[in-house]
Amino acid sequence: MTARRLNNDFVASLDGFLPAGEAHELVAALSGSAPTVSVRLNIGKGGAPAPGAARVPWCPPGMYLDERAAFTFDPHFHAGRYYVQDASSMFFYHVIKQLVKAPVAYLDLCAAPGGKTTTAIDALPAGSLVVANEVVPQRALALRDNVARWGYPGTVVTRAMPAAIGTLGPLFDVVAADVPCSGEGMMRKDEEAARQWSPALVAQCAERQRGIVADIWPALKPGGLLIYSTCTFNRHENEEILDLLIDTLGAEPVAVETPHEWGIAGGIDTPHPCHHFFPHRTRGEGLFVAVVRKPAGAVAPQRASKGGGKTPPFPQAMEWLSNPEQFAMRLKDDTIYAIPRGWEPLIHLIEKKIPVLAMGVETATVKGRKIMPAHGLALSTALRADAFPTRGVDYATALAFLRGESLVVEAPRGPVLLAYEGSPLGFVNNLGNRANNLYPKPLRILNAHNPSTPPQVIIPNP
Secondary structure, three states, rough: OOOOOOOHHHHHHHOOOOOOOHHOOOOOOOHHHHHHHHEEEEEHHHEEEOOOEEEOOOOEEEEEOOOOOHEEEHHHOOOEEEOOOOOOHHHHHHHHHOOOOOOOOOEEOOOOOHHHHHHHHHHOOOEEEEEEEOOOOOHHHHHHHHHHHHHOOOOEEOOOOOOHHHHOOOOOEEEEEOOOOHHHHHHHOOOOHHHHHHHHHHHHHHHHOOOOOOOOHHEEEEEEEEEEEEEOOOOOOOHHHHHHHOOOOOOOOEEOOOOHHHHHEEEOOOOOEOOOOOOOOOOOOOOEEEEEEOOOOOOOOOOOOOOEOOOOOHHHHHHHHHHHHHHEEEEEEOEEEEEHHHHHHHHHHHHHOOOOOOOOEEEEEEOOEEEEEEEHHOOOOOOOOOOEEEEEEOOHHHHHOOOOOOEEEOOOOEEEEEEEOOOEEEEEEEEEEEEEEEEOOOHOEEEOOOOOOOOEEEOOOO
């Protein structure tokens, strides 16, 4: 493998906060070794690792691959059976499992493209609400699609600045802030991260991070947890922001127990518990994680709004869900959503104050006096198994469907659910002589390559 050229200023900066031996090993790993490839299985949809796969120590559903697969051409990927994610980022699974023991309202503040959001979904206690936020419009759309692909019904996807969310008041039990950073930990995967690095960029990022944590702090309930993370190494964006949380905002540091053999390093020149993932120590890319608790106090939580939204005119959509009594139906524009009934007041409050891109289960699309099942319903774990005729398809047909091609399906007229090896892919509307493809255009495979066999990343349920 060709060695990468690292920014000289960056290499020199490491001597300012790492011991000489540690800095040398880190530079060698960043410049000479290959980045890891790993995926995380969707617990809610089952499946097993491919034979011989090595598991990620801090995340049982995570596994390493020997090489990068052609994920674009794997129907199981499009069905949300697994997520391609760096192993270090899967540490959120361990943090949440250790610290969160009851259902919570969880905010992922800087959530796109959705890796840490879906990690949280699988790690949180059942019945939790996960609000995934991203301010950049195109990234927010990708986040929405990835959250829908994961299939968990207790989600809301928003697009708002941290300050706007802060004005909602203390609504969240846990806030995860994986803040924008200088990207030092990504230099093995992204040569641009090495080229653009400068001390000025670090200072700019640190200033932005200070603003983000200050803006979002009011949204955290007293006694709640803030999980702060970056994909960079330096103290300015990591330990110094942790110091700010503790010294200025009164946060209490929270320890996360990690076995020594995992190779996770502690903080740099700080007495507070925090966690560094260095590529020469752990099998993954760079990551920093620290957890703090907001002190309990007399601040009253923001009162949630009582219901709201339009009542859908098509109650039969409820029949498409496996547990319809657990949901309230909402009409937003031309889409019917099913939202968890217990979280309805909180979701309505959020919707009143900040832009909401999706909520709960995208159940149906209204077309005049008719409704058609929405793509989000096909991927949701809340879909009733016998709600629609289901037809299994082979690999070639699955790729044709994912490309948006028209198909011929032997099934009753009307909506038909297509599945590949037990994985629901989406709907077609069967007209008899042909079936209209309802797979959303923005999600369709555009690559003309047509492999004859799929990549074997997971083994689906029998």
